[in-house]
Amino acid sequence: MDHCAQTPNTPPDAPPKKPLVFTVKIKNALRIAAVDAHAQTLGLVPGLALADARAREPQLLAVPMDEAADSHMLRRLAHRCSCWSPTVVLMPPDAIGIDIQGAAHLFGGEAGLMTEVEAAMAVAGMEVRLACADTAEGAQALARFAMLPVVDEAAALRALPVVALGLEPQAALGLQRAGLKTLGDVAARPSASIAARFGMEAVTALDRILGKARGALMPMLHTAPLRFERRFAEPIAHQASIAAALSTLLDEAMTALAKRGLGGRRFRLTLCRSDGAKQYLDIEVGSPTRDPALVLRLFNERAETLNDPLDPGFGYDSLLLAIPSAEKLGVEQHSFESEAKADIALAELIDRLSTRLGPGRIRRLVPHDSHIPEQAQLALPAVHARKPVPWPAPPKGEPPQRPLFLFDPPQPVEVIAEVPDGPPHRFRWKRKLHEVRLYEGPERIATEWWRKKGGEYAGKGGLTRDYYRIEDVHGRRYWIFRHGLYEEKPDPKWYLHGLFA
Amino acid sequence: MRVDISKLMPPSSIVAGPCEPVFRWETGAAILDDAIGGGFAIGRVHEVFAARAEDSPACAGFVLALAIRNAGHSKPVVWLRSERAVRGGVIQGAGWAELGGAPEACLFVLAEDAKALLRAGVDALRCGGLGAVVIEGWGRMPELDLTASRRLSLAAEKSEVPLLMLRVDAEPVPSAAETRWQVSAAPSQALPGNAPGAPCFDIELLRCRSRPAGQSWRLEWDRDRKSFRDTAVSGSMVSLPLRRQAAQTGNGPLRPDAKYAA
Numbered sequence: 001m002d003h004c005a006q007t008p009n010t011p012p013d014a015p016p017k018k019p020l021v022f023t024v025k026i027k028n029a030l031r032i033a034a035v036d037a038h039a040q041t042l043g044l045v046p047g048l049a050l051a052d053a054r055a056r057e058p059q060l061l062a063v064p065m066d067e068a069a070d071s072h073m074l075r076r077l078a079h080r081c082s083c084w085s086p087t088v089v090l091m092p093p094d095a096i097g098i099d100i101q102g103a104a105h106l107f108g109g110e111a112g113l114m115t116e117v118e119a120a121m122a123v124a125g126m127e128v129r130l131a132c133a134d135t136a137e138g139a140q141a142l143a144r145f146a147m148l149p150v151v152d153e154a155a156a157l158r159a160l161p162v163v164a165l166g167l168e169p170q171a172a173l174g175l176q177r178a179g180l181k182t183l184g185d186v187a188a189r190p191s192a193s194i195a196a197r198f199g200m201e202a203v204t205a206l207d208r209i210l211g212k213a214r215g216a217l218m219p220m221l222h223t224a225p226l227r228f229e230r231r232f233a234e235p236i237a238h239q240a241s242i243a244a245a246l247s248t249l250l251d252e253a254m255t256a257l258a259k260r261g262l263g264g265r266r267f268r269l270t271l272c273r274s275d276g277a278k279q280y281l282d283i284e285v286g287s288p289t290r291d292p293a294l295v296l297r298l299f300n301e302r303a304e305t306l307n308d309p310l311d312p313g314f315g316y317d318s319l320l321l322a323i324p325s326a327e328k329l330g331v332e333q334h335s336f337e338s339e340a341k342a343d344i345a346l347a348e349l350i351d352r353l354s355t356r357l358g359p360g361r362i363r364r365l366v367p368h369d370s371h372i373p374e375q376a377q378l379a380l381p382a383v384h385a386r387k388p389v390p391w392p393a394p395p396k397g398e399p400p401q402r403p404l405f406l407f408d409p410p411q412p413v414e415v416i417a418e419v420p421d422g423p424p425h426r427f428r429w430k431r432k433l434h435e436v437r438l439y440e441g442p443e444r445i446a447t448e449w450w451r452k453k454g455g456e457y458a459g460k461g462g463l464t465r466d467y468y469r470i471e472d473v474h475g476r477r478y479w480i481f482r483h484g485l486y487e488e489k490p491d492p493k494w495y496l497h498g499l500f501a
Numbered sequence: 502m503r504v505d506i507s508k509l510m511p512p513s514s515i516v517a518g519p520c521e522p523v524f525r526w527e528t529g530a531a532i533l534d535d536a537i538g539g540g541f542a543i544g545r546v547h548e549v550f551a552a553r554a555e556d557s558p559a560c561a562g563f564v565l566a567l568a569i570r571n572a573g574h575s576k577p578v579v580w581l582r583s584e585r586a587v588r589g590g591v592i593q594g595a596g597w598a599e600l601g602g603a604p605e606a607c608l609f610v611l612a613e614d615a616k617a618l619l620r621a622g623v624d625a626l627r628c629g630g631l632g633a634v635v636i637e638g639w640g641r642m643p644e645l646d647l648t649a650s651r652r653l654s655l656a657a658e659k660s661e662v663p664l665l666m667l668r669v670d671a672e673p674v675p676s677a678a679e680t681r682w683q684v685s686a687a688p689s690q691a692l693p694g695n696a697p698g699a700p701c702f703d704i705e706l707l708r709c710r711s712r713p714a715g716q717s718w719r720l721e722w723d724r725d726r727k728s729f730r731d732t733a734v735s736g737s738m739v740s741l742p743l744r745r746q747a748a749q750t751g752n753g754p755l756r757p758d759a760k761y762a763a
Contacts, residue, residue, distance in 0.1 A: 342630025346577060346608075349628040353610060353621055361611045365594035365604045377594045379609065388605035391598040396725050399692065399699050400599035404565070405558055405590025432555075437688060440696035471697035475688035476555060499590055501562020501600060501700045501722075 019057055022065040023050050033065045037127075067093070078220055080124065084113060087219040089136060095143065097136040099217065133157065134211035141209050157210055158184030165205045171198045183209060226264075226323035228253045235274040235315025242271075242316065246299065249321045250292040263288025263329030267295055270320040273313050281306075284359065285351045286383040288327040294348065301355045350382045359383045367391050371445060373497065374408045401443075401469070403479045403498025410495035413480065417494070420486040423468050427480065429496050434472040441468035442482075463488055469500070477501070524661065526571045529728030530720050537680055537709050541567065544661040545679035546654045550668045550707070552685035557589050557639075557669040559686035562600060563702045564635055564667045566722045566729065569602045571663060572632020578602070579625040581610040583618045585639040589669070600700070601724040615644040619653070626656035626664055637667040650676040673707060681708040687719050690732065699723060701732065 019039035023030045030050035039060070044053050054060055071092060078096050081088045084107065087099035100113060107113040114130045121128045131142035131150055138157055141164040142150055150156045160183045162175045175198065180186045186194060186206055195203045207213035228249050236242060246269065257264060265288055269281040283298040303310055353362045363379040366389045370376055394401065414428040423439040449461030463484035471477045477500035484492035525540035534540045541547055547567075551560035568578045580592065594604035610625070612618035615638065622636045634657075638645065654677040657664045666678065673681055687701035698721075705717035720729045 342576075342628075345628045345630060349579075349625060350608065352624060357610070357612060357617060357621065361613075363609045363611070365592070365597070365607070365609065367594060373593075379591075382608055391594050391604050394599045394724070399689070399697060400596065400724070402593060402595040402599050403558075403590075404562055404593060404596035404600065406593050406596075407590050438691050438695050438697040440692075440694070469697055471689060473688070474555075475686040475701060475703075476559065477686070477689070477697055477700070498593070498596070499558035500596070500697075501558055501565065 018059050018061045019044065020061045020063065021050070021053060023062050024065045030062070070094070075220075077121070077124065077126065080120065081117075082220070082222065084117065086222070087217065089217050089219050091136075091140060095140055097139065097217070099136075099219070100132075133209075135208050135214055136217060137205070137208040137215060138211055158182060158187065160209070162186060164209065165202060167198065167202055167205065171202060174198060175202075223260075226253065226256060226326060228256070228321045229318060231318040232316070235317050237312040237315035242312075242319070243296075245319055246321070247292060247296055249319060250295055253321055253323060254290045254292050257290050257323070257326060257329075260326075261328060261330065262326040263290050264295070264323040264326050266323065266325040267299070268322045268324060269299060270322070271310065271312075271316050272318045272320065274315050274317050275313060277313070279310055283355050284383055286347055286354070288329040290329060294351070298351060298355045301352060305356050354381070354383045364388065365391075370448070372448060373402070373445070374406060399469075400500055403477075403500045405499040406479075407497060407499075410481070410497040413494050413496045415480070415482075415494040417482070421466070424470060424480055424494070427494065427496075429478075434474075434476070434478075436470050437473045439468050439470040441470075442466035443469075445481075459488065463492070467497070526663075528567065528570060528720070529723075529726070530718065530731040532731055533704075533718050533720070533729070536706060536712070536716055538712060541571070541663065542679050543571070543663050544658045546650065546657055546664045546666060546677060548666040548668060548673070548676065548678040548681040550671060550673060550681070550683045552683050552703075554670045556685040559700070559702055560669065560684040561637065561667060562700050562722070563682075563684045563704065563720075564665045565597065565600055565602060566700075567665060568633035568635060568663075569600060570727060570729075572602070572606075574603045575606060576630065576632030577606040577608060578632045578635065579608045579610065579628075580635045580637065581612060581618055581622055581625065582637045583612055583615060583639060586637045586669070587611070589639070599724065600722065601727045615640075615642045619644060619649050622664070623652055623656050626653060626660055626662055629660045629662065631660075631662045633663050633665055635665045635667055637669070638671070639669045641671055642668075645674075645676070647675060647677065650678070653677070654679075678708070679710050680706065681714075683707055690721065 017038075019042055020036040021032045021039050021044060022034040024033040025031075032044060032046050032048045032050060032053055034046060035044050039057075042057055044057065044060075050060075050062055054062075074090060074092065074094065074096065078088050078090055081096055081098050085098045085100050085103040089097035089099070091097055098117075100110070104110050104113050107116050110132050114132070117130060118128060129143045129148055131139050131146065131148065133139035133142055133153060141160055142148075142153075142156060145160050145164045146156045162180060162183065162185075163172050164183060165172065165175075165186075167175075175186060178197075180189070183206060186202075187210060191203045191206075194206070204213065208215050230245050230249050232245070236245065253264070264285070266282065266284045271279040271281070273279065281299055281302050283295070283302050285294070285298070289295065350362055359381040362382045364382045364385045366378045366380055366385060368376055368378045411429065415424045416426050417424040421442065423441060424436055426433060426435050428434070443466070445465045445467060447455075447462030447464065449455030452461060455461040465481040465483055466485070467479060467481040469477070470480055478496055479498035479500065480494060480496050482492050482494050483489075486492065523545070524543040525538070526543060527534045527540035549560055549564050551557045565578075572578050582592075592609060597604040597607070608625075610621050612621050618636060618638065622634060625631070625634045636653075653664055653666075683705045685703045687703040689698040689701045692698045701719060701721045703717065703719050706714045708714050719732045721732050722728075723730050
C-alpha cells in the first residue's frame, strides 16, 4: 500500500495579508508557477501572467521560483519521512511517496499514520495533502486531484478526472472530447482501443493508478553512517586497554572506509564513562585518510592537549568512533619519487600541528584581490587550504615595494613633513626619533569607494593614503603613510604600516 | 670546488668532526662562504641574533633570504613564531615574494608559548624535504637550554633540514648551534632619486664551530639572482666603515627630487 504526501510551496517568510506568488520566466514573460493559499482564494492560478495578476491584485508579492531550493527542501522532507518507512520515493517537483506496506500498523494503522505525518509536517511548516492507495501512482493521483479525505478508495480512483493520467495535454483533451471525463469512463472501454488511439502510455498509467499493475519504485538510498562502537563487559580504565580497543575500532572503521572507497576527513571519538558522562575527542585531517596509525597518533596528540585531561573515573563502558566527514579516496599508489614522499610528510606535519595547536595556528598565505595592503592576503588554516595559490612575482630589478611585516592596525607616528605632498623628514615612533635618509613615494592608494554606500560622491569615499618607502640613517626601512590628502582633511594623521627587511 | 667535493661525499654522521664533510649551501658572497667553510651547513642549527630589537625586520629578512637561497622555489619553508613575535608585525606574503620567496609553498605556525614553539620546531624538523625551518623567538627563552638545543640539532641532522633560529631581544647563550650570527640593518645603496635600494645587512660572525669567528661583513640581497653580494666588492660604491653611521650625503632627503616633483 502506498502513501503519498503532497507538499505545496509554502512561503518562507511572507509578511501576512499580502498574497504571495512564485514566478518563472516562460517565453520572455513572467508567469505564475505557484501560489500561496491567500493568492488562491483571490483566484490567482499557476500559468497566469504576472502582469495580469498584478492588474488584479496590486498588493501582490512576487518571488522568483528557486527550483534548486525546492528540490533541496523536498529531499530534506523525504529524509524526515524515513522514520515511517525505509522506502521513501521522491516524486519531483512536489511529492513524496512512502511505502507503508507492513509499516502502518506500527503507527496505529493508516489513519493513525496519516495523523502523525500531518502533525510532523505541520511542525516543519508544511501543509500537506495525504492519500493512500494500492500503488504509488494511485496515491499520487488521489493526493493531487481527489476530494480529501478519501472515503472509498476504489470509487475515488474511478472518479478522478482524466488529467490524473499525466498524459500530454493533447491526449487528455482528446479523451475529454471522446466523452471520457473520468478514469472510470476510460477503464470501462476496451484497453486495446484506448492504446490504439492514445498510445500504450495511457493504458499503463491507467492500470497503475487503478492498481492493476505496479511500476518500479526508486527509493532514496540511505547510506549507513560511519559509526563504530565497542562495548565492554567491565568498564576499562587502563590506558593500554583503551588504546587497544581504539586500534581495533580504527581497523574496523578503515576496512569499512576502504569498502566504500572513502577516506575520513574528520573523526570523533566518544568515550562513555560508567557514570554516564561523555568525553569527546575530535580530530581533523587535511586530506582523506585510511591510515589507522596516523589517526591513532592524532587522537593521542589531541588527548594530550586537552585543557582538563581525560579522567576515566571508574572506567569507560563503551567507545564510539564516528566519521562525520569522509571524502573519496582511491587505492593509494606509492610513489618512489622523493618529492611525493616529502608532500606526504608535510601533510602529516600539518595534521599533527593542527591537532595539537589548533587548526587556526597553522596557516598558509593566499593572495587576495585587493589593493588595500592589510586586505591583500588571507591567512587560511593549512588543513583547509591544501592547494597552494601562486603569488604574483615582483618586477625584476626593483627593490622590495611591499614590506615583510605589516602592522594591523597601523601604528600612529609623529612626522615632520613638507605640506602638502612632501615626504617625511623625521618621525617619532615608540618615543624614538628617526632621521629619514632615503625615501620613495608617494604611492597613492585610494579607498575602495565602490564598496561604500554613497562612496561615488566626492569626499564620501573615505581617505586616500599616501605611502612612502623610507630608510632612516641606521638603514632600517619603514613603510609610512599619511591618512588623507590635505584637500580631504585639514590635519591628516601619519601611520607606520610596515617594516621592510 | 670544495663544495663539489663535499657533494660527492656521503652525508655526515651524527657527530661531525672538523674534517668531516657536510652538505652546505653558499650564500653567494664568496668571502663569507670561505670564512665558514664553504657555506651554511645543511642539517645544522644556525642562530641569528638581532643586534637590537629594532633590527628584527632586517634580521628576519636575512634569515628569510638564507632560507630562500636553500629552498629555491619549490621546497617549503616552515616559519614558526611565538605569539610575542606577532607584536613585530604580521608576515606578508607579498613582502615574502618581494624577497624572492614562494610564500605559497610555506607554512606559518603560531605557537602560544616558547615550549610549544620548540616542540613544534622539533616536529617540523623531523619532516624531511623542507627547504628550511625558521624559529622566531622573542625574548630570553629560558626553555631553550642545552637539552632543547641539542634535541633540535639532532632532529635537524637526521632529516638534513637546516634550522635557522631567529632571536630578537635576546643574548647569546651556549647552545648546540653550528654558527651564530648577529645581524643589524645597514644603509642600502641609494637608487636614483634617493630611493632606498635593495636590502642591506651588517652581519657579524659571533661563533663558528672549529673556525675563527669575529669577522663582519656588509651584504646586500639581490632578489633577482637570489644571491647575497658583498657590497665592498660590488664596485658600485665604496664600502662604509662597519658599525658607524653612514655619512650624510649632501642635503640628502631634503633635496627636492626630480623624479617625484613632476
